[in-house]
Amino acid sequence: xxxxxxxxxxxxxxxxxxxxxxxxxxxxxxxxxxxxxxxxxxxxxxxxxxxxxxxxxxxxxxxxxxxxxxxxxxxxxxxxxxxxxxxxxxxxxxxxxxxxxxxxxxxxxxxxxxxxxxxxxxxxxxxxxxxxxxxxxxxxxxxxxxxxxxxxxxxxxxxxxxxxxxxxxxxxxxxxxxxxxxxxxxxxxxxxxxxxxxxxxxxxxxxxxxxxxxxxxxxxxxxxxxxxxxxxxxxxxxxxxxxxxxxxxxxxxxxxxxxxxxxxxxxxxxxxxxxxxxxxxxxxxxxxxxxxxxxxxxxxxxxxxxxxxxxxxxxxxxxxxxxxxxxxxxxxxxxxxxxxxxxxxxxxxxxxxxxxxxxxxxxxxxxxxxxxxxxxxxxxxxxxxxxxxxxxxxxxxxxxxxxxxxxxxxxxxxxxxxxxxxxxxxxxxxxxxxxxxxxxxxxxxxxxxxxxxxxxxxxxxxxxxxxxxxxxxxxxxx
Amino acid sequence: xxxxxxxxxxxxxxxxxxxxxxxxxxxxxxxxxxxxxxxxxxxxxxxxxxxxxxxxxxxxxxxxxxxxxxxxxxxxxxxxxxxxxxxxxxxxxxxxxxxxxxxxxxxxxxxxxxxxxxxxxxxxxxxxxxxxxxxxxxxxxxxxxxxxxxxxxxxxxxxxxxxxxxxxxxxxxxxxxxxxxxxxxxxxxxxxxxxxxxxxxxxxxxxxxxxxxxxxxxxxxxxxxxxxxxxxxxxxxxxxxxxxxxxxxxxxxxxxxxxxxxxxxxxxxxxxxxxxxxxxxxxxxxxxxxxxxxxxxxxxxxxxxxxxxxxxxxxxxxxxxxxxxxxxxxxxxxxxxxxxxxxxxxxxxxxxxxxxxxxxxxxxxxxxxxxxxxxxxxxxxxxxxxxxxxxxxxxxxxxxxxxxxxxxxxxxxxxxxxxxxxxxxxxxxxxxxxxxxxxxxxxxxxxxxxxxxxxxxxxxxxxxxxxxxxxxxxxxxx
Ligand SMILES: [Zn+2]
Ligand SMILES: [Zn+2]
Numbered sequence: 001x002x003x004x005x006x007x008x009x010x011x012x013x014x015x016x017x018x019x020x021x022x023x024x025x026x027x028x029x030x031x032x033x034x035x036x037x038x039x040x041x042x043x044x045x046x047x048x049x050x051x052x053x054x055x056x057x058x059x060x061x062x063x064x065x066x067x068x069x070x071x072x073x074x075x076x077x078x079x080x081x082x083x084x085x086x087x088x089x090x091x092x093x094x095x096x097x098x099x100x101x102x103x104x105x106x107x108x109x110x111x112x113x114x115x116x117x118x119x120x121x122x123x124x125x126x127x128x129x130x131x132x133x134x135x136x137x138x139x140x141x142x143x144x145x146x147x148x149x150x151x152x153x154x155x156x157x158x159x160x161x162x163x164x165x166x167x168x169x170x171x172x173x174x175x176x177x178x179x180x181x182x183x184x185x186x187x188x189x190x191x192x193x194x195x196x197x198x199x200x201x202x203x204x205x206x207x208x209x210x211x212x213x214x215x216x217x218x219x220x221x222x223x224x225x226x227x228x229x230x231x232x233x234x235x236x237x238x239x240x241x242x243x244x245x246x247x248x249x250x251x252x253x254x255x256x257x258x259x260x261x262x263x264x265x266x267x268x269x270x271x272x273x274x275x276x277x278x279x280x281x282x283x284x285x286x287x288x289x290x291x292x293x294x295x296x297x298x299x300x301x302x303x304x305x306x307x308x309x310x311x312x313x314x315x316x317x318x319x320x321x322x323x324x325x326x327x328x329x330x331x332x333x334x335x336x337x338x339x340x341x342x343x344x345x346x347x348x349x350x351x352x353x354x355x356x357x358x359x360x361x362x363x364x365x366x367x368x369x370x371x372x373x374x375x376x377x378x379x380x381x382x383x384x385x386x387x388x389x390x391x392x393x394x395x396x397x398x399x400x401x402x403x404x405x406x407x408x409x410x411x412x413x414x415x416x417x418x419x420x421x422x423x424x425x426x427x428x429x430x431x432x433x434x435x436x437x438x439x440x441x442x443x444x445x446x447x448x449x450x451x452x453x454x455x456x457x458x459x460x461x462x463x464x465x466x467x468x469x470x471x472x473x474x475x476x477x478x
Numbered sequence: 479x480x481x482x483x484x485x486x487x488x489x490x491x492x493x494x495x496x497x498x499x500x501x502x503x504x505x506x507x508x509x510x511x512x513x514x515x516x517x518x519x520x521x522x523x524x525x526x527x528x529x530x531x532x533x534x535x536x537x538x539x540x541x542x543x544x545x546x547x548x549x550x551x552x553x554x555x556x557x558x559x560x561x562x563x564x565x566x567x568x569x570x571x572x573x574x575x576x577x578x579x580x581x582x583x584x585x586x587x588x589x590x591x592x593x594x595x596x597x598x599x600x601x602x603x604x605x606x607x608x609x610x611x612x613x614x615x616x617x618x619x620x621x622x623x624x625x626x627x628x629x630x631x632x633x634x635x636x637x638x639x640x641x642x643x644x645x646x647x648x649x650x651x652x653x654x655x656x657x658x659x660x661x662x663x664x665x666x667x668x669x670x671x672x673x674x675x676x677x678x679x680x681x682x683x684x685x686x687x688x689x690x691x692x693x694x695x696x697x698x699x700x701x702x703x704x705x706x707x708x709x710x711x712x713x714x715x716x717x718x719x720x721x722x723x724x725x726x727x728x729x730x731x732x733x734x735x736x737x738x739x740x741x742x743x744x745x746x747x748x749x750x751x752x753x754x755x756x757x758x759x760x761x762x763x764x765x766x767x768x769x770x771x772x773x774x775x776x777x778x779x780x781x782x783x784x785x786x787x788x789x790x791x792x793x794x795x796x797x798x799x800x801x802x803x804x805x806x807x808x809x810x811x812x813x814x815x816x817x818x819x820x821x822x823x824x825x826x827x828x829x830x831x832x833x834x835x836x837x838x839x840x841x842x843x844x845x846x847x848x849x850x851x852x853x854x855x856x857x858x859x860x861x862x863x864x865x866x867x868x869x870x871x872x873x874x875x876x877x878x879x880x881x882x883x884x885x886x887x888x889x890x891x892x893x894x895x896x897x898x899x900x901x902x903x904x905x906x907x908x909x910x911x912x913x914x915x916x917x918x919x920x921x922x923x924x925x926x927x928x929x930x931x932x933x934x935x936x937x938x939x940x941x942x943x944x945x946x947x948x949x950x951x952x953x954x955x956x
Contacts, residue, residue: 036546038543041541063522092573095569
């Protein structure tokens with residue numbers, strides 16, 4: 001209760017983040033290193049993201065399923081690159097039911113292997129394709145540098161797994177998932193993400209091509225907020241995912257996988273937050289508006305009653321609203337509290353407001369100051385104000401991103417640029433060259449944007465001919 | 479594809495169950511003993527149950543959260559009865575990130591311990607109470623006699639965990655959860671469950687009182703389909719869940735926990751299924767209706783087009799409908815297939831139906847035969863037909879239960895009765911007497927019904943004075 005506010009974002013971004021996620025009651029540190037407890041104020045945001053993304057997934061014909069989280073170690077080891085990529089991060093069950101297990105069980109870090117096994121079982125004929133599966137699940141990747149939402153030992157995600165007759169159909173699916181993620185990021189999280197392909201060094205372990213959406217955080221770093229992989233026939237070959245085609249030939253299927261996780265919540269926090277704390281986009285805010293009744297004793301009775309009544313009307317209008325009835329606290333404390341917790345709109349109801357039949361409305365951001373709105377009209381006007389606020393956040397984030405992105409053609413400017421933003425560069429595409437850049441600046445190729453003008457030339461770093469036929473985005477990342 | 483139907487329920491209930499869950503594509507056996515893969519046809523049922531129950535949970539003011547699934551072994555050991563009850567079933571992670579862990583991690587079999595730790599942290603004052611939490615999660619209990627949905631090593635559930643100022647408030651919550659479960663069972667699953675209290679021998683490990691809902695399966699056995707526990711101050715004492723009351727005194731909170739799981743799907747299957755296979759209640763059926771277009775080649779073009787058009791109109795009317803477009807299969811095969819898979823209503827569209835502007839409707843159960851309905855009117859009448867079917871299933875199950883339940887006062891009749899149903903008896907309440915009954919008949923006290931007339935007398939088995947002030951239900955159970 002005796003909060004002294006958070007470290008300002010502008011002073012220490014990392015401290016700000018670590019403090020705000022806990023103080024805003026989004027999460028708490030878990031009992032095991034790197035784990036987190038997602039509290040109701042944070043979990044509701046995940047549910048809202050989930051509902052939207054799940055709708056898109058179902059609409060496109062995918063069926064939700066649930067595969068076991070314990071994967072026999074032998075399954076996991078079948079795809080060589082895959083096991084190499086994930087081995088250092090695995091948690092392993094060796095004892096169960098009071099006995100040492102004959103075969104250790106990997107707690108899934110991702111489910112390509114176990115789902116591959118079942119795809120092989122369920123697919124016989126070309127008529128069984130495409131097979132479009134998705135699951136909402138918890139996964140475990142042992143983290144040495146944990147950070148709430150961004151990198152936790154256990155996290156929640158959705159993982160799509162699909163099998164197709166050929167590369168064309170699998171690539172259509174891969175790009176569908178990427179677009180769905182971009183849609184969720186833009187429309188719900190108000191994150192102006194860039195869609196693009198990862199360079200080979202940043203590919204998923206076992207994938208032929210990996211695509212991602214990347215958002216810019218307010219410290220200029222990039223956050224990968226969703227990935228979609230075309231797996232070719234890599235998993236199909238090791239798990240025998242084959243089908244009989246129309247001519248009766250046995251052919252390997254082409255598979256995809258794609259995931260979006262609770263990491264997205266971290267993206268929302270770092271895209272919109274400011275010195276005072278969180279700033280939440282209305283479409284995924286747990287509370288879109290908070291009502292603070294003002295006054296004590298008899299006055300409080302009147303204002304609390306009015307606040308509850310208004311809340312009922314707002315709920316009917318589809319607004320997620322909360323009445324702050326903590327009578328033991330001063331209004332000023334509550335204002336700061338809800339600002340820190342990022343609620344888009346605050347409605348104050350004081351005795352004088354009531355006498356004049358108005359409420360005082362304050363936005364979490366934007367210089368419109370406070371305004372008074374007739375009490376009766378609040379349910380009618382608030383949805384529009386929330387949509388405007390949502391759009392305002394998107395535009396603000398887009399401006400921020402564009403101001404912190406530059407076309408760079410020389411090494412000195414690159415070093416300056418990636419210290420606080422993104423550089424759009426021509427690059428040779430060689431992993432060794434990427435490694436040198438990373439060693440010097442901590443910047444890595446984030447993505448080869450899908451939408452970018454054609455351009456070729458020399459690598460800004462090593463002078464060799466550029467790859468990709470367009471500029472690549474480099475930046476430091478989470 | 480070459481299915482030969484399932485073993486009739488009336489021949490071998492257990493074989494019927496094991497075959498039907500797999501053939502209907504609800505589940506597949508997991509790669510690890512006792513685990514299951516829930517396939518989309520089964521998972522959708524879980525989602526429908528989940529949506530309904532989640533609505534009730536939120537409406538009553540609970541916040542959803544997500545606690546880590548790895549619990550330090552030391553937490554788990556704090557409550558003596560709790561650890562004793564769960565120890566034989568635990569799966570333990572001993573290796574993570576390539577290293578032996580200093581402290582092994584228990585994969586949660588339930589979360590009282592880890593949530594208790596955080597309740598202690600989050601609760602300071604009486605103003606923080608009640609604290610109403612819920613989570614949707616996977617849990618692990620190592621199973622020696624696994625059975626799909628009923629007892630699997632990993633299962634999905636919801637677990638509510640709440641803290642209250644006193645016993646009264648905690649008991650109100652305990653009974654609220656029980657009623658919510660009864661509501662879901664009756665209204666969605668069409669299961670006429672009995673609500674009641676468990677006898678001490680059947681209590682949750684660490685609870686003061688355990689309540690459950692019990693449904694009768696079509697082999698006369700009972701299925702416990704949801705439990706609600708009043709934990710007293712047992713967990714509050716070991717986890718230091720204390721609050722300052724209005725007088726400034728430090729007092730232990732009273733806690734509750736309650737859960738409903740994927741086991742419920744098993745209950746649906748065994749409550750309504752018959753020799754042909756599943757019979758699904760419309761409110762949780764993945765497909766409420768299936769449309770089978772009849773004919774080949776040009777005829778198929780006409781009927782498939784009409785089926786798709788009808789499906790669109792039904793979807794708009796809120797009906798979950800599927801068009802069976804497997805042109806390579808005969809209609810008779812499809813009819814059997816969808817009957818085995820339990821779809822409540824089948825709509826056949828043949829060329830002659832089309833010429834007359836009708837569809838042929840067949841119910842999965844009930845002796846109404848087939849009927850013809852004008853094509854135009856299907857979206858208007860089908861929702862009512864589905865509701866009638868839902869009500870019919872409930873009534874049928876209630877009749878079945880009542881016909882297989884009897885008041886019993888002597889041992890011989892008891893043995894006969896519990897071979898195929900439930901016995902309502904006066905019992906002494908002694909665990910030793912329960913144990914003897916169980917050793918002879920495999921029947922155990924399922925529940926002391928909340929609603930039952932007052933009655934006392936002598937124990938039907940040992941002659942000692944009866945306990946509970948009313949009759950207890952005994953039966954064999956899952
Ligand atoms: Zn280069
Ligand atoms: Zn007795």
